[in-house]
Amino acid sequence: MKTETSQPTGTGEIEPTVTMTAIPVWLMALLFVLLFFGAWYFDLYGGWFDARVYAPYRSVPDLARYQPNSDPDANFVAFGKKLYSENCAVCHMETGVGNPANGCPPLIDSEWVHHEAPDRMIMLISRGLTGPITVNGKVYNTGTMLAVGDSLPGDEKEKSAKIAAIASYVRRHFGELPGVVKPDHAEAVRAGIKDHSGYFTAEDLMKAP
Amino acid sequence: MTATTLPSPGPIDRSCRSPLFALFGGAAGWLALSSAFGLAAAMTFHNPALLAGCSVLTFGRAYPAWAHLFIYGFGVPTALGAGLWLLARLGRIKAMNPALITVGAKLWHVGVLVGLLGIVTGDSSGFEWLELPRYAAVILFLAFMLMTVWLFMTFSWRAEPRLYPSQWFVLAAVFWFIWIFSTAVFLLQMHPVRGVVQAAVAWWFAGNLLNVWLPLAGLAVTFYVLPKLSGKPLHSYYLALFIFVTVALFGSWTGMPVQAPLPAWMGIFSSTAAALMVVPALALGILVVKTSGGGDQPPCFGGVLCFAKFGAFMLILATLLAAVAACPVMARVTEFTWFTEGQVLLRLYGFFAMTLFAAVYHILPRISGREISPRRVRAHFWLAMPGSLLLALPLLAGGVRQGLRLADAAVPFQETARAAVLWVRISTLGETLIALGALVYLANVGWLILSHYRALLKREMTDALAWQPVEVKS
Known part of the structure; x- marks a missing residue:
């Protein structure tokens, strides 16, 4: 134990x-125990x-867990959005404006998207389209839409679900139509066009509801 | 009332005389006035109609006036005076520019008076511990800077290069006050921040004032008075350093109530810090017991050492209580009840005021050259010590009771409020003792200062009388 000495001040005091006594070890241990539990408590x-x-x-x-969720289909539509970004946005763009220079019509302000029944869209996505098509008063004739829906990975059931999801997103986002396209409905429509080979034309689609 | 004369004050003590007379003397007056406002505020709990006719003495003005006068009227100048003397003594150098420090001290008291007038005329800012209006805050800040510049000069020109722990505490307290006071005044009164941030800043300021500034300023005195009066060296340099660092670090995180309407991390962080403050509190316990304990010590009958020791133990108790109250289980009961008030009052009157009394009773006889009768000091101790316990402890007990009743949906609110009055009554008894103690303190300080001037006057008179015959002869 070292003692520091100091000189008396002018007053004689x-x-x-x-x-230089050391700090007791238990005090340090207590500090670190409290720090540990403090950090744990803060983390929690x-x-x-x-x-x-x-x-x-x-x-x-x-x-997020406690937020009210009023839309039970939100996940399904979000799935459709993901598929749209991967498969459709190349030509139709994320914003849905299309690419008229390459003959790709827009999805916004499109009577095909606004159409009440989803059957035509399911057919269109499944097999693609060739030939002239009129969208919002303008004829698009130079491009061909590939059979994107048929080329999606998965068996018939999965394909139907994916096509339904894409259709749901497009109808909701660009067509402002409520609700979703049920995978069962997509499967039924696809069963009806099983015998059709090759691209559809606009006239083929008009025959559907 | 016999004044025994001490050995004539040395040059260091003489250099501190005029600033310390100004600081301690004014502060003693403010303390007495603050106690009067405290009593007036407490009266509204017992008989609301009694003072209702006088707007100055209604709770909404008397309580802020009490807080303002205690912290800015009594606490800051007394701590600053003690700090100046400690820096001069420990640095073995005369106080630099005492005349300007005295001017600063007087300006400070003017600022306190302006703040008091602002508060009692309804111009209070509404933030706890910062009730003074903006214009008073500016005066106080300028006065503080004027004094601390010379405090710092005294420190940096010191003749003794080695530092004693008290010096770190004084300097840290000075810088801490400049930091928190200017920040709080700027963010709350000059350019008020908006919304919830305002509450956060106010709580941050209160936490720093009560949990960092008070301990820093008070422990500077404790660490000086304890070893000096018990004739033993301070137990451990490293423990003092440990307390210094942990108080500054953890104390500055405290302040946000855990149930406050603030983002969760603030309250959680603060309660964690309050729990961590247990470590410096225990370290302080070791330091006090090892420095001033032991069998050869005379029992405490109310001398200067008793003030300092009691103060240190009350800081430990208040810190432990704050740590317990920070636990969420306890906080759910005690927060926003009388418990918090009791804990803060224990810190203010039990620790801070008692420690500063020790400093003044130790310092003032040395600079005035007059010894004060131990009986006078003892009279103050036996009023202030039981007073502070009687003030705080009933509120602590009553706060727990109140919290439990508030949590019980079957108990009507009116009944809870009425049940708390009993505890407040006992506590007002303590406040009365404290007020009497403050009067004794004012008398003691006044007597010490006046006796110095009386002696001075007497010397002048005898000189003048001794001169006269010579004049006649010539």
Whole structure:
């Protein structure tokens, strides 16, 4: 134990000194135990500094879990959006404006998308289209749409579900039509065109409901 | 009332005389006035009609006036005076530019007065512990800077290069106050932040003031007075350093109530920090017991050492209580009840005021050259010590009771409020003792200062009288 000494001040009083005694180990141990539990407690309840998380919620995923979900089909439409981005957006664009220079019609303001029954769209996506087609008063004649739906991976049931999802997204997003296209309905429509080979034409589609 | 004369003050003590007379003397007056406002505020719980005719003494003005006068009237100047003396003594150097420090001290008291007038005329800012209006805050800040510039100069020109722990605490307290006070005034009064951030800033300021600034400023005195008066060296340099670092680090995170309408991380972080404050509290316990304990110590009858020791133990108790109250299970009961108030009052009166009394009773006789009768100090101790316990403990107990009743849906709110009055009554008894103690303190400080001037006057008179015959003769 080393003792520091200090000189008396002018008054003859001796100023206090301090010894170099070490800190007890248990105090350090206690500090680290408390730090551990403090960090654990913070991790559990603190929401990691996110300003949106208020007690009694604990984290952002926790908040999302308690959000009201009024649309039971949201996941199905989101799946359709993903498929649309992968397969359709190349020509029709993410925004649905199409690519008129290459003969690809838009999906926005399209009477084909706004059409009440989904059968034509299911057929169109399944087998593709060739020949002239009139969209919003303009004739598109130079392009051919491939059989995107048929070329999707999966068996007949999965293909139908995927086509229904794409149709649901397109109808909802560009056509502002409520509801979704049921996979069962898509499967039924596809069963009806089983014998048709090659692309559809606009006249073929007009015959469907 | 016999004044025993101490050995004539040395040059260091003489250099501190005028600033310390200004700081301690004014502060003692503000403390007495603050207690009066505290009592007036407490009266509204017992007989709301009694003072209702006088707007100045209604709760909404008397309570802020009490808080303002206690912190800015009494606490800051007394702590600053003690800090100046510690820096001068430990640095073995005369106080730099005492005349300007005195000017700063007087300006400070003017600022406190302006703030008080603002509060009692209804111009209070509405933030707890920062009730003073904007214009008073500016005066206080300028006065503080004027004083602390010379405080810092005194430190940096010191003759003794080695540092004693008290010096770190004084300097940190000075810088901490400049930081938190200017930030809070700027963000709450100059360019008020909006919405929930305002509450967060106010709570941040309160937490830093109560859990960092008070301990830093108070422990500077504790670490000086304890070893000096018990004749032993301070137990451990490293423990003091450990307390310094942990208080500054964890204390500055405290303040946000865990159930406050703030983002969850703030309250959770604060309650974690409050729990971590247990570690410096225990370290302080070791330091106090090892420094001033032991069989050869005379029992405490109310001397200067008793003030300092009691103060340190009350800081430990208040910190442990705050840590317990920070646990979510307890917080659900105690938060926003009398418990919080009791814990804060224990910190203010039990720790801070008692420690500062120790400093003043130790310092003032040395700079005025007059010894104060131990009986006077003891009288103050036996009013202030039981007073602070009687003030805080009933509120702590009553707060738990109140919290449990509030959580019980079967108990009507009116009944809960009425049941709490009993505890407030006991606590007002403590407040009365404290107010009496504050009067004794004012008398003691006033007597020490005046006796110095009386001696000075007497010397002048005898000099003048001794001169006269010579004049006549010539």
